[in-house]
Amino acid sequence: MSITDIATGPSAVDRFFQQLGAAPVILAVALIIYPLIVPGFFTFQIGGQILILGMIGLSLMVLAGYGGMVSLAQLTVAGIAGYGLAIFGINSVGIMGFGWPWWIAAPMAIALAATAAALIGLISVRTSGIYTIMITLAIATAFYYFVNQNYTLFNGFSGYRGIQPPTLFGLYWRDPLPFYYLCLASAALAYGLVLYGARSSFGLALQATRDNPRRMRAIGYNVTAIKVFAYFLAGLIAGTAGVLYVWFNGRISPGTISVAESIGILVIAVIGGLRHPIGPFLGAAVYVLMKTFAIDLIGAERFNTLIGLVFLAIVFISPDGILGLWQRLKPHLAPTSLRPHHEGRD
Amino acid sequence: MKLHRRALLALTLATSLIAPSVAMADGTIKIGTLATLEGPFTVLGQDSMRGVELALKEHNMMAGGMKLEIIQGSSDASPDSAVKAARKLVEQDGVQILIGPLSGDEGLAVKDYAKTQPNVTFVNGTSAAQDTTLRDPAPNFFRFSTDGAQWMAGLGEYAFTTKGYKKAAVVAEDYSFPYTQVFGFMAGFCKAGGKVPSKSWVPIGNKDFSSVIASIPDDVDAVYVALGGADAVNFLTQYQQAGGSAPLIGGSITVDQTVLGSEGKTKDVVIGTPSAGPISDTDDSPAWKKFVADYKAAFADGFPSPSLFAHGYYVNTTAVLLALDQVKGDVSGDQAKFREALAKLSFDTPTGKVSLDKNRNAIADIYLTEVTKLDDGKLYNKVVKVVPQVNQTLGMDEAEFLKLGVVGRDNPACP
Structure with a gap:
């Protein structure tokens, strides 16, 4: 059952650097020079969106992969941060908008989202498996309908418009290049923290709780607290992504956090793969590229069918998503000399 | 782990392959069309694309001596999706002209993006x-299409004076287009002396109207309903089952063919319902009849008669093509010549003459209709009168009109 690897023993740090190898460095360089070789549309609309949705997917991966808790409310958490930003900061709708500067509004919005995530965790940790999915789906649905019909706080169907990222160091952070690097930095930070966190004592405790909560309780761990804290940490990631998403769209409305979009996050996590934090970003890349370009491949009539078929094909061929696909192909592709000596480790 | 290098190479290659070619072929103008080809308004979006196709066909896919390349974009009626699709068409596909979107809040979002x-x-x-x-x-x-308030031109006065309704309740969907429609209705109705004691806003896709029906006061003379498609059918059925007897006044998409064509007792209830909009199914003018005949000939799978969405996209696309003809397809630089031609354009549509005001909004004829049962037992919207050349301020002075405030749930009010 344990699909995520648990680093053990004193050699963890050594192994970490050993494993790091050349690939992540190349990946990092590729991501950094990416906006310099593609036009603005690919930097902002594609790149930015992949990184943001990847981060929300990552927050789901943390809960589902390490904690065994599939939460459909991660986009809701991001949405809470987004609405928080619209309410604390400046918007052009003329409702709420306290006008706080971004360096107060954004952290407050993220803190609010993480707190809300912890509350959602508190409600749902007593359930497991399909019941967790159900209860978080219920929360996501309820929040969607609430913001849709509440006008004093959330401005109903129209939501908030005119939410701008700041101009800082002479840069307008919604221009493609700065925004891409902002997203990349946030995503890299979140990714690094998740990688590190998975090997920390808390991360190990969370994975142990996933595998055998009863035994963990017996040896003196507060299982509920561990799970709720995991929700809180995932909420920080989702909240950060939520702030970026609102800056990306310049607006937020119930449509942004609808149930269909929430399921989109699950699709991203599943087609990417839940066994490693890179999975959701791969999933988001496929998701965003398909959503954007399927209409060019097959025309306006049936493009959603194509999107569905591709997702279906990925999950059908590899139940572990794109990551699993890679795992499967790797031994066949590799020349013998390059084959890894240890089995089952990534 | 080292093997990831290979994946990266593949990834880099793939990325460079999908990078777009922004170079423009000579003699071609790229036009993007944006409509709701997914989500709750899919059927309407498909019909709007028929309008575009019809206009292009009449021009043989040419304008100003240039070939036209059409690229379609799809949204799901949410503002986010409309902006995403618009951005893709403009920044990725490099369209020089974008036609769309279909739904109210989408339009507000795309206007912001246009800036x-x-x-x-x-x-x-x-x-x-x-x-x-x-x-x-x-x-x-x-x-080049009129707004939701213009579509209501003359309806308020007609309901008050001719129909004799003094008090009306409002039931409408909760977003910017019905706000605008209610505004247009109440502008005339309240001015004539009518009162609107209650307004109920329901979310799109609402299924259960019982609480809404319960909140309609007993002493109203009529209920103004601005709901579309399935929402309208659901409301009318439930209102009738609940024993509601007040006559109805319809918004522009309330008593269209989707409702009139439905079976059951609802049909009897809607007979005599006045409504108004940019088109009328039973318009007798030769231009409209030709438009319907062309539509039917071109699209076997279309509606029995073109919807106002096919009409709106047809008119807007035609305007683009005519202006392109005038400037010989010159859309270079900041498109100043093309825009000047658009702004000055005045042309005949299937529904009469259309021209623009200084805010680049259409001035056009509006049809005041009433649901009538014809001899074949089917229901149609019969034209009562044509309100000629309605402008965006509904004939009022602009300053005075702007003072009425931004349309919304609580504006206007005349309880």
Whole structure:
């Protein structure tokens, strides 16, 4: 059952650097020079969106992969941060908008989202498996309908418009290049923290709780607290992504956090793969590229069918998503000399 | 782990392959069309694309001596999706002219986006929210279709004076297009002396109207209903089952063929319902009849008669093609010549003459109709009168009109 690897023993740090190898460095360089070789549309609309949705997917991966808790409310958490930003900061709708500067509004919005995530965790940790999915789906649905019909706080169907990222160091952070690097930095930070966190004592405790909560309780761990804290940490990631998403769209409305979009996050996590934090970003890349370009491949009539078929094909061929696909192909592709000596480790 | 290098190489290659070619072929103009080809308004979006196709066909896919390349974009009626699709068409596909979107809040969002793309001209589809052009307009956004308030021209007065309704309740969907419609209705109705004691706003896709029906006061003379498609059918059925007997007044998409064509007792209830809009199914003018005949000939799978979405996109697309003809397809630089031609354009549509005001919003004829049972037992919207050349301020002085405030749930009010 344990699909995520648990680093053990004193050699963890050594192994970490050993494993790091050349690939992540190349990946990092590729991501950094990416906006310099593609036009603005690919930097902002594609790149930015992949990184943001990847981060929300990552927050789901943390809960589902390490904690065994599939939460459909991660986009809701991001949405809470987004609405928080619209309410604390400046918007052009003329409702709420306290006008706080971004360096107060954004952290407050993220803190609010993480707190809300912890509350959602508190409600749902007593359930497991399909019941967790159900209860978080219920929360996501309820929040969607609430913001849709509440006008004093959330401005109903129209939501908030005119939410701008700041101009800082002479840069307008919604221009493609700065925004891409902002997203990349946030995503890299979140990714690094998740990688590190998975090997920390808390991360190990969370994975142990996933595998055998009863035994963990017996040896003196507060299982509920561990799970709720995991929700809180995932909420920080989702909240950060939520702030970026609102800056990306310049607006937020119930449509942004609808149930269909929430399921989109699950699709991203599943087609990417839940066994490693890179999975959701791969999933988001496929998701965003398909959503954007399927209409060019097959025309306006049936493009959603194509999107569905591709997702279906990925999950059908590899139940572990794109990551699993890679795992499967790797031994066949590799020349013998390059084959890894240890089995089952990534 | 080292093997990831290979994946990266593949990834880099793939990325460079999908990078777009922005180079433009000579003699071709790229036009993007944006409509709701997914989500709750899919059927309407498909019909709007028929309108575009019809206009292009009449021009043989040419304008100003240039070939036209059409690229379709799809949204799901949410503003986010409309902006995403618009951005893809403009920034990735490099369209020089964008026609769309279809729905009210989408129009507001695309107008905001238009301001960031000064070198592209945006021409509306059928989105009919008032502030897309009235307040804070974008200099490169043109609307040859009228807005939701204009569509209601004359209906309020007609309901008050001819029908004799003094008090009316309002039931409408909760977003910018119905706000605009209610505004247009109440502008005339309240001015004539009518009262609107209660307004109920329901979310799109609402299924259970019992609480809404319960909140309609007993002493109203009529109920003004601005709901579309399935929502209208659901409301009318439930209102009748609940024993509601007040006569109805319809918004522009309330008593269209989707409702009139439905079976059951609902049909009897809607007979005599006055309504208004930019088109009328039973218009006798030769131009409209030709439009319907062309539509039917071209699209076997279309509606029995073109919807106002096919009509709106047809009119807007035709305007683009005519202006392109005038400037010989010159859309270079900031498209100043093309935009000047658009702004000055005045042409005959299947529903009469259309021209633009200084905010680049259409001035056009509006049809006041009433649901009538014809000899074949079917229901149609019969034209009562044509309100000629309605402008966006409904004939009022602009300053006075702007003082009425931004349309919304609570504005206007005359309880």
